[in-house]
Amino acid sequence: MIYFNKVGKDTFEVLDGQQRVTSLGRFITDKFAIKDENGMPQIFGNMAKDKQNKILETKLLIYECEGTESQIKEWFKTINIAGVPLNNQELLNAVYSGPFVTKAKEEFSNSQNANIQKWSAYVSGSANRQKFLECALDWVSKGNIGDYMSKHRKDKNIDELKKYFNTVIDWISSVFTDVESEMCGLEWGRLYEEHHTKKFNPAKVSAEVRKLYGDFFVKDKKGIFEYILGGNNDTKLLNIRIFDEPTKRAVYEKQTREAETKKKSNCSLCAVGHDANSSKRKSVVELAIQIISAIQV
Incomplete structure (x- = not known):
């Protein structure tokens, strides 16, 4: 079963069944062999004439679809409802199928592309599920993938797409x-737009990355890169660790032992007073709350 989308008089695009059509075409043009009833590999051109005719004369169930882009998108969802759930980019590829998508998939959806390993350091996902293509389109379109694909649907080259993607990489x-593992999947397209005009010293940047990676109090390693690009100003990106549980417990126990020896409160703020609190023992939670409150003030 194959579905075609009618785009003009006697002009069709494959809506669903691209792999089936391609495989059939490659086989009858002797691009690969299949095993016969004796287990021997046979290319189409070497098969008996009657077997060739049987293949060539076999009727296929083909549907021709016509409609708006939104209708085509819904049809494609329905067609594939029984299989592996399609992601958004796979749906967009079907809706905006044409020379542009074909060229784009050859570049970004080809798992044999030698650049995949390099791209994988910064882009998460697999080529087969269109993640590199989706990322490239997202970057060049500033997040408006559907609009961009619609505009360039009939383009016979992907020069702008390739150039922008490679420029960001x-x-x-x-x-x-x-290269750190936390770099994968960051919003590099946005970060490029915001910071690519700035001058950076790679050696200094590397030293800063190493310093922050070695800082026990930096909890969010993914935020390091945007933090550095932004001039080391937005510390919220690092999710700084102020009081972790082991530290709070160790300080509490040490402070309590000292307080018991001196017969004073284990709260340093209470101990300097002259009221009933001066000898009161507080829990680790109470101490943590009091210390944090004092810092915030």
Whole structure:
């Protein structure tokens, strides 16, 4: 079963069944062999004439679809409802199928592309599920993937898409010479737009990354890169660890032992007073709340 989308008089695009059509075409043009009843590999051209005719004369169930882009998108969802759930980019590829998508998939959806390994350091997901293509389109379109694909649907090249994607990738690797696992999946398109005009010293950036990675109090390693790009100003990106549980417990026990020896409160703020609190023992939670409140003030 194959579905075609009618885009003009006697002009069709594959809506569903691209792999089936491609495989059939490759087989009858002798691009690969299949095993016969004796287990021997046979290309189409070497098969007996009657077997060739049987294949060529076999009727296929084909549907021709016509409608708006939104209707086509809904049809494609329905067609594939019984299979693996489609992600958004796979749906968009079907809706905006044409020369642009074909070229784009050849570049970004080809798992044999030698650049995949490099891209994987910064882009999460797999080529087969269209994640690299989705990322490239997201970056160049500033998040408006559908609009961009609609505009370029009939383009016979993807020069702008490739150039922008590679520019962002090259910029990342020029600023951050050390590749860390936390770099994968960050909003590099947005970060490029916000910071690519700034001058960065790769050696200094590398030293700063190493310093922050070694800082026990930095909880969010993913935030390090945007923090550095932004001039080391937004500490919220690092999710600084102020009081972790082991530290609070150790300080509490030490402070309590000293207080019991001196017969004073284990709260340093209470101990300096002259009221009933001066000898009161507080829990670790009470102490933590009091200390944090004092810091915030």
